[in-house]
Amino acid sequence: MQERRADILAHLADGPVTGPALAEQLDITRAAVWKHIEALREEGFEIASRESGYRLESIPEFGGSAVEFGLSAPFTVEYHDSIGSTNSRARELAAAGEQNAVVLANEQTGGRGRLDREWSSPSGGIWLSILLRPEVPAVHAPLFTLAAAVATTRAVRELGVDATIKWPNDVQVEGRKLAGILTEMEGEADRISWLVVGIGLNANVDSTQLPGERPATSLRAEIGDVDRRRLTQNLLEAFWNRSEQTESILPAWRELTSTIGQRVRVETQREEIVGEAVGIEFPGSLIVDTGAEKLTISAGDCEHLRPAE
Amino acid sequence: MQERRADILAHLADGPVTGPALAEQLDITRAAVWKHIEALREEGFEIASRESGYRLESIPEFGGSAVEFGLSAPFTVEYHDSIGSTNSRARELAAAGEQNAVVLANEQTGGRGRLDREWSSPSGGIWLSILLRPEVPAVHAPLFTLAAAVATTRAVRELGVDATIKWPNDVQVEGRKLAGILTEMEGEADRISWLVVGIGLNANVDSTQLPGERPATSLRAEIGDVDRRRLTQNLLEAFWNRSEQTESILPAWRELTSTIGQRVRVETQREEIVGEAVGIEFPGSLIVDTGAEKLTISAGDCEHLRPAE
Numbered sequence: 001m002q003e004r005r006a007d008i009l010a011h012l013a014d015g016p017v018t019g020p021a022l023a024e025q026l027d028i029t030r031a032a033v034w035k036h037i038e039a040l041r042e043e044g045f046e047i048a049s050r051e052s053g054y055r056l057e058s059i060p061e062f063g064g065s066a067v068e069f070g071l072s073a074p075f076t077v078e079y080h081d082s083i084g085s086t087n088s089r090a091r092e093l094a095a096a097g098e099q100n101a102v103v104l105a106n107e108q109t110g111g112r113g114r115l116d117r118e119w120s121s122p123s124g125g126i127w128l129s130i131l132l133r134p135e136v137p138a139v140h141a142p143l144f145t146l147a148a149a150v151a152t153t154r155a156v157r158e159l160g161v162d163a164t165i166k167w168p169n170d171v172q173v174e175g176r177k178l179a180g181i182l183t184e185m186e187g188e189a190d191r192i193s194w195l196v197v198g199i200g201l202n203a204n205v206d207s208t209q210l211p212g213e214r215p216a217t218s219l220r221a222e223i224g225d226v227d228r229r230r231l232t233q234n235l236l237e238a239f240w241n242r243s244e245q246t247e248s249i250l251p252a253w254r255e256l257t258s259t260i261g262q263r264v265r266v267e268t269q270r271e272e273i274v275g276e277a278v279g280i281e282f283p284g285s286l287i288v289d290t291g292a293e294k295l296t297i298s299a300g301d302c303e304h305l306r307p308a309e
Numbered sequence: 310m311q312e313r314r315a316d317i318l319a320h321l322a323d324g325p326v327t328g329p330a331l332a333e334q335l336d337i338t339r340a341a342v343w344k345h346i347e348a349l350r351e352e353g354f355e356i357a358s359r360e361s362g363y364r365l366e367s368i369p370e371f372g373g374s375a376v377e378f379g380l381s382a383p384f385t386v387e388y389h390d391s392i393g394s395t396n397s398r399a400r401e402l403a404a405a406g407e408q409n410a411v412v413l414a415n416e417q418t419g420g421r422g423r424l425d426r427e428w429s430s431p432s433g434g435i436w437l438s439i440l441l442r443p444e445v446p447a448v449h450a451p452l453f454t455l456a457a458a459v460a461t462t463r464a465v466r467e468l469g470v471d472a473t474i475k476w477p478n479d480v481q482v483e484g485r486k487l488a489g490i491l492t493e494m495e496g497e498a499d500r501i502s503w504l505v506v507g508i509g510l511n512a513n514v515d516s517t518q519l520p521g522e523r524p525a526t527s528l529r530a531e532i533g534d535v536d537r538r539r540l541t542q543n544l545l546e547a548f549w550n551r552s553e554q555t556e557s558i559l560p561a562w563r564e565l566t567s568t569i570g571q572r573v574r575v576e577t578q579r580e581e582i583v584g585e586a587v588g589i590e591f592p593g594s595l596i597v598d599t600g601a602e603k604l605t606i607s608a609g610d611c612e613h614l615r616p617a618e
Contacts, residue, residue: 114497114498115497115499115500135578136578137607137608138450138451138494139448139450139451139592139594139607140607141447141448141498142447142448142498145498168498184495184496184497185447185495185496185497186493186494186495187493188423188424188491188493189423189450189451189454189477189492189608190578190608191424191578191608268446269444269445269446269500270444282605284498285448296591298446299446299447299448299498299499299500300446
């Protein structure tokens, strides 16, 4: 069904086309063509009916077919105006055997962050989860989280936002959080069964709508409202390209991080470590020089401190 | 229910005890005591009723209460005479919110190995899956697989079997497989939600019942039939102790492996690597020196080759 709509849009993109021609090219009935056209109109596509045939006049600002239209990555996009959690929905798709699927929402009513923390997701943001089944061992999973941070940072930099990555995957502007990433997975040592990479990007929302311990920011606050459709496409394409070339992820991350060279405090499940962040190593561990020793930290909360006197 | 039986056994272990005394000590009715005693008898415990009270005469060779009885690890043990797959059942327990649970079977009818390979599990083996929720980042998961290999190897060595570990987690005797391990998990980068470590140990089975590309062996073939109850307890206790001291796992593994120093061929999902296995590093990656370079391999099938001329 969804796929048919993408096919119809692809045909309309080449210029006006009649209902009978579409029916023949897609090998469906004229009635089916009409139903798909109506469904696209409901999604916000303006499609005129003229003597020369159907003609695509405009694309909606956001939505599943809108993001799929012209997307150079093999994702299907399921859109929700409002949903509890895109990660939870993507996990359902994983359980149903899907892959390369994106769940996209305008608003989340029960957005989750790392470690079951709340994640504010007001209307106007870009809240999405990507379901992948990469053929790599399970310990490679953190690379995809870093890839999502790289893709998001690059995509907003193209809009002129001076974003950097705080280890492991917070996208920040001058120390204020612009986007966060939550990756969940299931698998065995030899392979990942499924991977869900959730990206929450504070796009066209007021930063005052983003409560939390630390101040957050949004694209609206930084540069004004953006074209969410194009931004989502750029982000998904950048993520897909990185996920296909996993060896490029760490070097790209190093270029975009603000953590390396910083004095940091990292809270892990067992301890608190203070020192200088001196590097990152496969599959995404931070190396912290405490003065006494160099520690390799797999996961934790990282805070940038002011340089020691 | 299960817990009550363990309590009753603990009391019986101290000597004969009357029904009324048990009822009072456990704060249950005499009828309930009688039901639990009957259930234990059905599990194979011989419990005599004398004037001095109930008296434990013998413990069954295998089973849930038998393995729990005297076990120095905080596991509950669910026993199945025959089951499809202990790992699948342990995943169900994980979904139901359980932890520190062991699923134990005498026979599996649909045993699974790594990468969905078949795993022969005839009656008489020790087929078990351990459900844990360790508070460690997800990338630490492979350590628990290595810990299971260490625990299994140590437990059978105590019986006089000259077992070694082939990277990452095959327990072998002179190149023939005695036990295999399949670890499955779900989680996010910062933490493991659940971990299921499946151990398949060819115990009291004929090695001719173990088909496969490569010859397997069994404890019966090596040293004759063993006390599965004691062996399972030793294995679970050794595993639990390792899982509490994760920093001890790699050193213990190095002591027991036959892979380091060997010429190996490793097939990963992407390539085949031939070289000398020169080490293992956190969280369980094999380091192979190909002559041209040293490669770090996260997961794969490892074959020991004869030394190059």
